[in-house]
Amino acid sequence: MQQKFPINDTLKATLEQIKGRVQFDAPLGALTWFRVGGVAQVLIKPSDIEDLQYIQKVALDNNLPVTVLGVGSNVIVRDGGISGITIKLGGPSFTMVYQEGNAISAGGGALDRTVAETAREFGLSGLEFLVSIPGTIGGAVFMNAGAYDFETKDALVSVEGVTVEGNHVTLARQDCGFSYRSSRLPKGIIVTRALFEAPSGGLEEITLKMQGFLAKREATQPTRTRTGGSTFKNPPGELKAWQLIDQAGCRGMMIGGAQVSHMHCNFLLNTGGATAQDIEDLGELVRKKVYEKCGVQLEWEIKRLGVNRGEG
Ligand SMILES: Cc1cc2nc3c(=O)[nH]c(=O)nc-3n(C[C@H](O)[C@H](O)[C@H](O)COP(=O)(O)OP(=O)(O)OC[C@H]3O[C@@H](n4cnc5c(N)ncnc54)[C@H](O)[C@@H]3O)c2cc1C
Incomplete structure (x- = not known):
């Protein structure tokens, strides 16, 4: 490098x-x-x-x-x-999840699934959707991750983080600038913990909800493959990103080892030997075809980090 x-x-x-x-x-x-x-x-x-x-x-x-x-x-x-x-983020300081009355405190490195399961253990509701999102709480807050009509911001009370200056701060939910799959946290802050309100709920109801979300997910998304989840945000308007991608004829399209999923065409896959460049090029080709066919500019939801090979 x-x-x-x-x-x-x-x-x-x-x-x-x-x-x-x-x-x-x-x-x-x-x-x-x-x-x-x-x-x-x-x-x-x-x-x-x-x-x-x-x-x-x-x-x-x-x-x-x-x-x-x-x-x-x-x-x-x-x-x-x-x-x-x-x-x-790893280790107990950043992954611990615990109950605080009618709230759940979760480390920035805790898995979303663990947070949903801990809430269920204490009979607390409202966080069931997190069982189906395969990220961490830091990622969920930064991305305002959501599923099945719930978003991370909905149950959030406050966020702790360490700023670029090294200060350990707490932000109220309204200071995080949440919108669809996005936040406007202070630039460079690292989310270390989040507090979620979670009203008491029936154990059976919570369990059924979580099972339902997981079953739905399994039936509609390629969850056991090398993927990055939804590639593009759903644009404003009637049609979702996957519908536009389908209309543009991109389902199954490939570049190198990267492929547009047949099962859910807003997911890109690494079928084995893909490079990051293959995946990103495929995403850009999808954007171009959707724009040509439907006149819609898809916006990347996936974050592209770092530099291409040969770039400094
Ligand atoms: C099979 C599959 C299904 C998915 N389904 C959904 C879904 O239903 N809904 C949904 O919203 N997303 C979904 N996703 C996308 C993804 O799981 C979420 O966006 C998740 O919140 C990302 O968390 P992560 O820990 O993996 O973050 P990463 O992917 O590692 O990072 C994502 C961004 O968050 C930033 N970030 C991560 N941790 C922190 C931190 N501690 N502090 C500050 N910034 C941080 C990173 O810098 C990066 O910009 C899916 C992904 C897959 C693979």
Whole structure:
């Protein structure tokens, strides 16, 4: 990887002061659902908030960009990798989920599914939809993930995060600028925890709802493949993204090892040997064909991180 941000031995040693894990030139493909992409110049797994505050400050002082990865279920990491620091939240500080009266507190690295299951355990409702979203709470807040007429913002009370300056802050829901599959959190903030209100509900009703969502998902989406979920946001208007893609004749279309899913044509697949470039090129071809056929500019929902091969 071309080193756009040179990291000398002193800076390496400074980063290695944390309690968590620091790796250089760490492959990222295995950390994403698509299983593609280059290396992280530096991959850091902080062990707690203090580590994260330290990293943000070091990054700011040294002009290093910081990128956060959840479980990579809505990203394409490009083949040239990610320059600067990539953060992956793991460990108990960032994954713990617990009940607080009629609310659930969930770490930014906790799986959405675990949050839904914990809420059910305590007979709390309103978070059932999270069982079907294969990401983390940090990703759910950042993307305002949603399914079956629920969005992450609906039950959210507040969000904790560490800012680019290294401050540990709490934001009220109304300060997060939520809209469809999007938030306007302070630039560069890393979401470390979220508090959700969750009224009491019947255990059987909650369980049935969760089972229903999972069954529906299984029947309509390629959930057991290398994919990034919905590729494009649904545009305003009558037709959903998948309907426009279908009308434009893109179902099953391929570039290299990348394919538009036959089952749900707003999903792109890595059929085996795809590169990130194949997947992104296929997405762009779909956008072009939809525009030519339907006059609609599809907007990427998937976040494309890093640089193409050969780019610095
Ligand atoms: C099979 C499948 C089905 C899916 N179904 C749905 C669905 O029904 N509804 C839906 O909304 N999405 C769906 N998705 C997309 C995806 O699961 C969600 O967008 C999810 O919220 C992403 O979480 P993640 O942890 O994987 O984030 P990533 O994909 O790793 O990252 C997504 C973005 O969030 C940012 N981010 C991640 N963690 C943090 C953090 N702690 N702080 C700040 N920013 C952060 C990243 O930088 C990136 O920009 C699906 C994906 C797949 C593969």
